[in-house]
Amino acid sequence: MEKTHRDLFKVIVTELFQIHRRSQLYKVLFPSSIKTPLNTRKFLHTLFENVIFIFNNESGEIKFTENGNLISISPFWHWNFALDLHEVSISRFIIECISYMTLDDFLNKLIDVCKDLNENMYMSESQRKTRVLRLQSIIVSWVNLMKDEIITNNSVIEKLLNSCLFKTDVISENILKNIKKEIQSTHVIDPVCFQSQPIKKFNCRLKIDKIYCGKGIKKVRIYKIKSTIVAKQIIMFNQRLWNTVHFSEFFYSKKTPTLDNYINKIQFIEKLTKASLEYDPSSKMLNFYIKVSYHCMFLGDFNSSCLIYSILSIFCSDVRNKKIFNELKSKTKRKYRSLENVYSISMQHANYRNAYADHPDPKIPVLALLLGENIRSDMMETYIQSNQLNVLKIRKVSDVVDMLYNAKEISFVFSEIPEVMQYFQNLIAFFK
Structure with missing residues (x-):
């Protein structure tokens, strides 16, 4: 948002938050004549639960320009916003994370989410169901995207198979069977099957x-x-x-x-x-x-x-x-x-x-142009200050890789x- 709109929105949200009239914002933003986005309630819940954090340009976890453009964000909030708000596709979410995470780091995040789903007794059933579906979609896409890298990394495979992802009933049995089959497959078919003749x-x-x-x-x-x-x-x-x-x-x-x-x-x-x-x-x-x-x-x-x-x-x-x-x-x-x-x-x-x-x-x-962009983006710093992700770099790298992935x-x-x-x-x- 532009600064004046952002300040106005902050006043409205803060006031409704203080007088316990959160539902009024829903009616203001989405009149009955407008079709409501699927993740609206999650967005509003996150908004009201993090009022001080969101509207603080120098919160330490997330920073904006005066026009409301995101400059940097901590890895913790990047992961959780993408996980809960569903603002980007699963593949885009994984691509953004992989741009600054190792395979092991990403797997650890999946394990943490699984543990929380397995141990958190205060999570509502609807919230738990949504998170389980999200986790299942992420792990399937992650294995699909990074299969070539995973199957050559024995430590990651061992950690995955011995983690709560496989040892609990959070992930469906059919999905686990397919994942196990994928990561243990060693036979690679070369799509260019025609052999050159002498x-x-x-x-x-x-x-x-x-x-x-x-x-x-x-x-x-x-x-x-x-x-x-x-x-x-x-x-x-x-x-x-x-x-x-x-x-x-x-x-x-x-x-x-x-x-x-x-x-x-x-x-x-x-x-x-x-x-x-x-x-x-x-x-x-x-x-x-x-x-x-x-x-x-x-x-x-x-x-x-x-x-x-x-x-x-x-x-x-x-x-x-x-x-x-x-x-x-x-x-x-x-x-x-x-x-x-x-x-x-x-x-x-x-x-x-x-x-x-x-x-x-x-x-x-045109591959040459994208590879050139990727090289230039790779030269940018991944982190700004202490543990703050450079959002510009993440988006530039992800834009290129997302295009290559779709191709x-x-x-x-x-x-x-x-x-x-x-x-x-x-x-x-x-x-x-």
Whole structure:
């Protein structure tokens, strides 16, 4: 809230609190004509129970700017506000916590909540039921999000299995069975199941639109396929590669083997575009890749689209290729200008950010930009003063990781053409 509104709200809340007329605030904020948010009563209860704390800008536990923007908060209150008020999704709550907690720290918090539910005799049944459901949702999502990190940490697994989470009846038996099955699973399936063939055997006729894969790039005739089909196959292949990345590596920037592997492999898109234009610098080839990049963007794969565009922009900016560009149809030129506008670096990639925000799911962001933001955020201090979380850093890191997580969770459903998937896999080996 802006300061004047905040001060006014403080006066109203304090007065109602002192005269024991709390219910009046409910009627003021939410008239009968307005649909009441689901967590309204919890919000009002927390508000009245923490009047002095909430309206003190320098409480020691939480700090605001004069305009009511949160600057810092203690880990204790960050955890409890998110746990009780349900203001953010479960996944967002976990992502924010993991940005400053270790696996062990987070597990300890879950154990504390479980102990409280098991031992607190003064908690109402409705409150207990709500907290149990919340705890169950959190632990299931936490295991799902951090599975790759958990299964390699024996001490965390041992603590989890021997804790009250498994030794009491707070968590349902079915959930515990599924969690145990997940964390004890050692067999990992590689989503990119196509194996590259030896280069000498890289000579196969594909059964679609007369495409021919020769021993060298000179004989590749990928532009014989419709650009929309190629774009969809690139998206599905990119999604396969993307799903091999361990989620935990978005937080821990020092050790990122699966993320590095993804980056190295997905570069085949750039290399294919560059090689094709070098060996056949024609308007036909340029037209094809502009359309593929445009379709990738239109369908939601901004990462693949940007990789292709990065080569197209270099090619089109070369004065020697001006004649080739001028031979393109007006419709294709407009598509290129659209790509140029979206991926412009002006105003810190504002056009891309707006285009990505407006695009419905599923979608894959431009990874290079997000990783750059993550590196810059990682350089910020996690704590301000003594044990105060830097809210700006937590939100910046969480915004990036949340976007990456959504890209993994919401999948594209285009039909795959096995021959093209194999062709892309062979290209990765070819370009090494």
